[in-house]
Amino acid sequence: MTSNPTKHAAPKAPSGLKLFIVAPECVPFAKTGGLADVVGALPKALVKRGHQVSVLLPRYRGIEPGPVVLPSVSIPMGRKLLFPDVMDGRERDGVSFYFVDYPAFYDRKSLYGENSNDYPDNAERYALFSRTVLEFAKRTGPPDVIHCHDWQSSLVPVLLKTLYATDPQLRRVGSVMTVHNLAYQGIFPPDSLERVSLPADLFSIDRLEFYGLISWLKGGLIYADYVSTVSKKYAKEIQTPEYGHGLDGVIRQRADTVTGILNGVDYDEWNPETDPHIAAHYSADNLEGKLVCKKDLLEQFGLPTTDLRKPVIGIVSRFATQKGFDLIAEDADAFMKNDLFLVALGTGEPHFEELFRQLAKKYPTKMAVRVAYDNALAHKIEAGSDIFLMPSRWEPCGLNQIYSLRYGTVPVVRATGGLDDTVEPYDPKTGHGTGFRFTRYAASALLECLLTALKVYRSEPAAWRRLMINGMKKDFSWNHSAGEYEELFYRVVKKVQRG
Numbered sequence: 440m441t442s443n444p445t446k447h448a449a450p451k452a453p454s455g456l457k458l459f460i461v462a463p464e465c466v467p468f469a470k471t472g473g474l475a476d477v478v479g480a481l482p483k484a485l486v487k488r489g490h491q492v493s494v495l496l497p498r499y500r501g502i503e504p505g506p507v508v509l510p511s512v513s514i515p516m517g518r519k520l521l522f523p524d525v526m527d528g529r530e531r532d533g534v535s536f537y538f539v540d541y542p543a544f545y546d547r548k549s550l551y552g553e554n555s556n557d558y559p560d561n562a563e564r565y566a567l568f569s570r571t572v573l574e575f576a577k578r579t580g581p582p583d584v585i586h587c588h589d590w591q592s593s594l595v596p597v598l599l600k601t602l603y604a605t606d607p608q609l610r611r612v613g614s615v616m617t618v619h620n621l622a623y624q625g626i627f628p629p630d631s632l633e634r635v636s637l638p639a640d641l642f643s644i645d646r647l648e649f650y651g652l653i654s655w656l657k658g659g660l661i662y663a664d665y666v667s668t669v670s671k672k673y674a675k676e677i678q679t680p681e682y683g684h685g686l687d688g689v690i691r692q693r694a695d696t697v698t699g700i701l702n703g704v705d706y707d708e709w710n711p712e713t714d715p716h717i718a719a720h721y722s723a724d725n726l727e728g729k730l731v732c733k734k735d736l737l738e739q740f741g742l743p744t745t746d747l748r749k750p751v752i753g754i755v756s757r758f759a760t761q762k763g764f765d766l767i768a769e770d771a772d773a774f775m776k777n778d779l780f781l782v783a784l785g786t787g788e789p790h791f792e793e794l795f796r797q798l799a800k801k802y803p804t805k806m807a808v809r810v811a812y813d814n815a816l817a818h819k820i821e822a823g824s825d826i827f828l829m830p831s832r833w834e835p836c837g838l839n840q841i842y843s844l845r846y847g848t849v850p851v852v853r854a855t856g857g858l859d860d861t862v863e864p865y866d867p868k869t870g871h872g873t874g875f876r877f878t879r880y881a882a883s884a885l886l887e888c889l890l891t892a893l894k895v896y897r898s899e900p901a902a903w904r905r906l907m908i909n910g911m912k913k914d915f916s917w918n919h920s921a922g923e924y925e926e927l928f929y930r931v932v933k934k935v936q937r938g
């Protein structure tokens with residue numbers, strides 16, 4: 440990490456900024472991936488730095504209703520008006536939460552879709568959300584900056600610079616579009632513009648048109664005052680065709696306003712010294728508890744506990760193309776013939792679920808999988824494994840490898856995006872480094888890297904211990920990254936004031 444702790448150490452901003460954070464997910468309310476962890480933690484860190492922060496989310500199923508603070512907002516939707524409420528979600532850790540309540544859209548089984556199909560009205564659902572946020576801003580006093588996350592809130596910058604551009608209340612509100620994953624773009628048919636009451640002239644190549652369709656994320660990338668993504672390396676990668684998902688040209692065009700800010704992690708949640716989910720606590724000064732966690736993990740997965748020296752490789756992941764598990768599929772036997780345990784927790788694309796199920800069947804004493812979403816088990820894997828595997832094809836930031844570092848679980852990763860920015864390669868000469876990396880996206884490169892790690896694990900226990908401790912001592916807490924966001928928000932305010 441290129442962290443300079445002193446640079447961002449002192450909470451500044453005597454008066455502070457008024458910030459709206461608009462996102463589709465946030466722990467503890469709704470989560471499908473790391474975005475929710477980020478939106479759960481960044482606002483707290485911004486409040487500590489003296490800012491006034493409100494988080495706005497849809498009120499999904501399971502989120503308790505609160506008092507209605509803005510009833511019956513009129514939102515145009517094609518030929519109709521819809522009337523959502525805004526509810527007060529109360530304050531937590533100094534952060535105010537508000538929920539856009541419209542049960543017909545958000546009171547559903549899942550966030551974005553069911554049985555691998557997106558909900559057919561996602562355009563309407565998130566257009567309603569974005570517009571309601573702006574109406575709320577008008578009624579409650581506009582923020583200095585609206586910080587938008589992923590395609591679900593990317594209409595906010597579009598609306599600010601088009602339909603609301605001359606609104607006396609909102610015309611001085613700045614926006615930042617943060618991309619957590621360029622692969623998810625919110626692509627809809629051209630008639631979606633009309634369906635959500637956006638101007639038809641947005642259908643053009645320099646606006647939201649994307650190969651004959653509409654890309655909401657492209658809108659956010661074009662209209663936001665600044666664009667950020669979640670690691671410095673990914674900010675560079677997405678300007679190349681290999682990682683640009685068709686939007687690299689758009690991002691290159693405004694490269695001077697694109698920045699990478701590495702995610703922090705919430706050590707209140709992910710800390711082996713206090714974690715309530717794990718079998719024993721431990722720290723860099725006393726690692727004894729980690730072996731207890733390893734035994735417990737093997738038991739959880741029904742694997743033998745007779746030889747605790749054998750390395751446990753852990754995986755916690757969405758099972759998606761992004762995560763690189765086809766590199767295991769390509770040569771699974773070569774992987775499994777090593778003397779190791781492999782435990783995997785995840786859900787997602789059926790062929791990856793099947794891959795791990797088949798491996799568990801074929802190697803029942805070495806491999807086990809849990810096809811589920813299970814937060815407590817995720818913590819047990821971080822604590823009980825020796826190695827954490829993330830062979831991602833692309834990885835904007837990645838949080839699990841950062842959690843692994845804190846738990847003394849050595850990451851083996853592909854050197855891409857945030858994995859490259861957070862895992863320092865082990866150098867046998869100096870003893871420096873925190874993990875193992877490979878670059879070429881190939882099964883043979885993954886295997887070679889894993890074998891190098893296993894060799895150090897087996898034959899150099901002192902070096903391995905040092906590696907573990909090097910990782911445990913790294914600090915990826917939010918304060919530094921929140922400081923970088925703060926600087927970015929002040930840049931936005933300046934830009935907006937210049938007009």
Ligand code: ADP
Binds near residue numbers: 814836
């Ligand atoms: P992504 O957001 O791309 O899925 P990240 O590494 O940024 O990847 O974040 C993933 C987050 O989701 C982590 O907090 C991880 O622990 C959690 N997670 C992913 N899959 C599962 C699962 N099956 N059960 C529990 N937690 C999971």
Ligand code: GLC
Binds near residue numbers: 472620702834836
């Ligand atoms: C996305 C990315 C992941 C990142 C997370 C939080 O889901 O896939 O790499 O850590 O968002 O920013």
